[in-house]
Amino acid sequence: MIEQPMGIYLHIPFCRRKCSYCDFNSYVTDESIRAAYVDALATEICWWGRALAGAADEARTTGAARSVYVGGGTPSLLTPNQLRVLLRGCEEALGITAGAEVTIEANPESASLAWLQDVRSLGYNRLSLGVQSFDDSLLKVLGRLHTAGDALRCYHDARQAGFENISLDLMFGLDGQSLDLWRRSLETAIQLGPEHISLYGLTVEEGTALAGQVRKGTYVTADPEFAAEMYGLAEEMLADAGYEHYELSNWARPGRQSWHNLNYWTSGPYLGCGAGAHARLGKYRFWAVSRPRAYIAAWVPGSAGVSPARPLVHARAGRPRSRENHRLSVNPLGLPEAALDGWEELTPSACVQESIMLGLRLGRGIVAAEFQRETGCRLEELVGPTLLELREVGLLDMADGAIRATRRGRLLLDEILARLFAGLEG
Numbered sequence: 001m002i003e004q005p006m007g008i009y010l011h012i013p014f015c016r017r018k019c020s021y022c023d024f025n026s027y028v029t030d031e032s033i034r035a036a037y038v039d040a041l042a043t044e045i046c047w048w049g050r051a052l053a054g055a056a057d058e059a060r061t062t063g064a065a066r067s068v069y070v071g072g073g074t075p076s077l078l079t080p081n082q083l084r085v086l087l088r089g090c091e092e093a094l095g096i097t098a099g100a101e102v103t104i105e106a107n108p109e110s111a112s113l114a115w116l117q118d119v120r121s122l123g124y125n126r127l128s129l130g131v132q133s134f135d136d137s138l139l140k141v142l143g144r145l146h147t148a149g150d151a152l153r154c155y156h157d158a159r160q161a162g163f164e165n166i167s168l169d170l171m172f173g174l175d176g177q178s179l180d181l182w183r184r185s186l187e188t189a190i191q192l193g194p195e196h197i198s199l200y201g202l203t204v205e206e207g208t209a210l211a212g213q214v215r216k217g218t219y220v221t222a223d224p225e226f227a228a229e230m231y232g233l234a235e236e237m238l239a240d241a242g243y244e245h246y247e248l249s250n251w252a253r254p255g256r257q258s259w260h261n262l263n264y265w266t267s268g269p270y271l272g273c274g275a276g277a278h279a280r281l282g283k284y285r286f287w288a289v290s291r292p293r294a295y296i297a298a299w300v301p302g303s304a305g306v307s308p309a310r311p312l313v314h315a316r317a318g319r320p321r322s323r324e325n326h327r328l329s330v331n332p333l334g335l336p337e338a339a340l341d342g343w344e345e346l347t348p349s350a351c352v353q354e355s356i357m358l359g360l361r362l363g364r365g366i367v368a369a370e371f372q373r374e375t376g377c378r379l380e381e382l383v384g385p386t387l388l389e390l391r392e393v394g395l396l397d398m399a400d401g402a403i404r405a406t407r408r409g410r411l412l413l414d415e416i417l418a419r420l421f422a423g424l425e426g
Helices: 031-053 079-094 113-122 136-142 150-159 179-192 209-216 224-240 257-263 294-299 348-359 368-375 379-392 407-411 413-425
Strands: 007-012 067-071 096-106 126-134 166-172 196-201 244-247 250-252 270-273 276-281 284-288 340-345 395-399 400-407
Touching: 007 079, 007 244, 007 257, 007 368, 031 079, 031 270, 031 294, 067 079, 067 257, 079 096, 096 257, 126 136, 136 224, 150 166, 150 179, 166 179, 166 224, 166 270, 179 224, 196 224, 224 244, 224 284, 224 395, 244 257, 244 276, 257 270, 284 368, 348 368, 368 379, 379 413, 400 407, 400 413, 407 413
Parallel strands: 007 067, 007 270, 067 096, 096 126, 126 166, 166 196
Antiparallel strands: 196 250, 244 250, 270 276, 276 284, 284 340, 395 400
């Protein structure tokens, strides 16, 4: 049986406009499909409640959820009543512990004071605000719909609405973003005093509008060394302001780390409900169909205006394979086949790699005793020589029963992982 309480993630895949850099599972749709989607999502939540109550030991949790995270997309496009339906559904079907962390993401342009007050009164107690920048010119280039003024207004409205736990998202490595502009955005964020700050370097993903702009030369990405300088500046400024750097991209006031995200980074059990959402329960991982219409059709058969969902594909490792190339397997919890894009049973080697990858993102690093308990292996026995080599070149620190990436190592984490994974195969 899983020994940890689980987290619940609910995906809301709707936006008013797709940002140029975004490759998340999100779509521009009208309000009618949002209503049908909420109905389908509520149906899935109820299904999970029944399924987990009778699940086999390897996929059962010990009880109520310790966190709920409503992400997107743009969850602030949903009405308070729709958000009430989803949260009450989680409470009734799955259970939520007293004092649980209940997060909702919002964009400044779609979160009014009245909306924030209503949402807070429903029991959502943590707000993740997608600011990205406090510079209007950079926001415009990114395709964001809000201004810096909107972001400031929304933050203060959230405080007025009673949110005592707020996280701000900021981006660096943007075209036209000087070190001084970055410093000013950080100063503004620090002056506001949120409990949590997430910083993300811009990445260019194929299939996005930004990728096309980069190919045409109309958008210039930051030089990696300059992006590293921006990251280093953030580390210094946030440390001076009293924020703890507890994960590669995340800083928090003491005691304000995101439990939901920490549960994911420590390989804890989590449910993912909604189009394109992922779930991990014990040794199984599931991922849902990504298209909202297919998702709705799977959970609410006969819904008007939606097409049939595609069949389930099961792959034991790697990317899902087509039904023609791989025999359809029965998923362990009996999930509706039309609702799933695929599922896999995690192999011991996959669990080892995932524990290494996630553990090195954390400020505390890979705790040796926990790694051995979760995987049945000692990391030093698996890749001891490689660990020593990485320590000698200043990329890893090994002390107090843990293996951590150094400040330089955090900037070269992909290289560290490549060398460790090669050592596992050697």
